[in-house]
Amino acid sequence: MPKFSYKAKNFNGKEENGIMEASDKLRLAKLLKQKGYFLVSAELITKKTKKSGNKALSFLEGMFGVPLADKLFFTRNLEVMIKAGVSLPRAFNVLSRQTKSKKFKKALSSIADKIIKGESISDCLGGHPWIFSALYRETMRIGEETGKLEDALHILSIQMEREHKIKSDIASAMVYPAVVLGMAVFIGIFMFLFAVPKLKESFTEMKVVLPITTRAMFDFVDFLIVQWPLAILSLGILITGLLIFIKSKKTVKIKSIILLKIPVIRKITKTANSALTLRTLSSLLAAGVPIVKSLEIASGALSNYYFKMSLVESAKSVEKGGKLSDSLKKYEDIYSPVVMQMMEVGEETGETPQVLAKLADFYEEEVAISTKKLSSVIEPFLILVIGGVVGFFAISMMQPMFSMMGGV
Secondary structure, rough: OOEEEEEEEOOOOOOOEEEEEEEOHHHHHHHHHHOOOEHHHEEEOOOOOOOOOOHHHHHHHHOOOHHHHHHHHHHHHHHHHOOOOOOOOHHHHHHHHHHOOHHHHHHHHHHHHHHHOOHHHHHHHOOOOOOOOOHHHHHHHHHHHHEEEHHHHHHHHHHHHHHHHHHHHHHHOOOOHHHHHHHHHHHHHHHHHHHHHHHHHHHHHHOOOOOOHHHHHHHHHHHHHHHHHHHHHHEEEEEEEHHHHHHHOHHHHHHHHHHOOOOHHHHHHHHHHHHHHHHHHHHHHHHHOOOHHHHHHHHHOOHHHHHHHHHHHHHHHHHHHHHHHHHHHHHHOOOOHHHHHHHHHHHHHOOHHHHHHHHHHHHHHHHHHHHHHHHHHHHHHHHHHHHHHHHHHHHHHHHHHHHHHHHO
């Protein structure tokens, strides 16, 4: 039988920590209730294997996971199929045939087989943490225990739909800058490989004294042409290093502070993370997940270090009896005062999930508006950068010509 490490309190406020065997968390809560305690939090104790697995493989799985759109499609259709009375194993098998992702197809087929053998849905989903987040698994567990799996899937559909919209808005805003930079790089490579060598040949024949900027450019072109294998290797190492930096958990604090300091990006970072925080908490609380557990799960759904730590610290404070709104007041530099005020209203009225959902709607609209303006804000910056590069190239090439004309 599974063992759980738990924290519980009695009605006098006395806390008890321990380990107990139970078939699931619901059964654990009932056993503690019989002893006069109510469950605060519980974690399943799993047996550690001798080998933790291939770290490189885990990294690749995390980097190339199942697209959010595929998971959203699956969740919506699973909700519809359950409402129609389709059995869970059949639903998972049918949906596995509809997905294009091989990883997702394999996972859904495996889950269907495990459900047939009698395993719970939440335990089956737990075997695929790179696909199904803690938020997804916990919401499904609550839905399974309460017999409201359809409601849990509906909550997850809304959560994922809004999350997908935020990410799509940000990605759309970056299309224009990416295209402009891509074209600039392409034209630059073309000039370096075809135009600059001919100019160098002409200047060499005329024995023109070259300025330092022109010599540096010619040396760089020679490196690209003569040492092209090394140039390609260097570019590959640079791109790989950049990807590792972006994905690495060790650099999350550095990335977070950079995004919160860049003038153009700062507002979108704060608004998007606030929207995701509020939407996630609203979904978990609406599904019936305890607030401490909700904060812990929501912190895992966030990528920004400072937003993540605000929820981790708030979970500790709430577990000791504090209010969530009071806990977040320490983080006024990342959360708007409106967030604290609305949370106070939710706590006073007992409608925290509904209040957080409405506030999340507001911030999601703010993200959409901000991202639409992003292209127009970035455009002048791009013009300055590209203009500076073109100007440097023009000056480097024109200076020798002016020297030649002056010597005639």
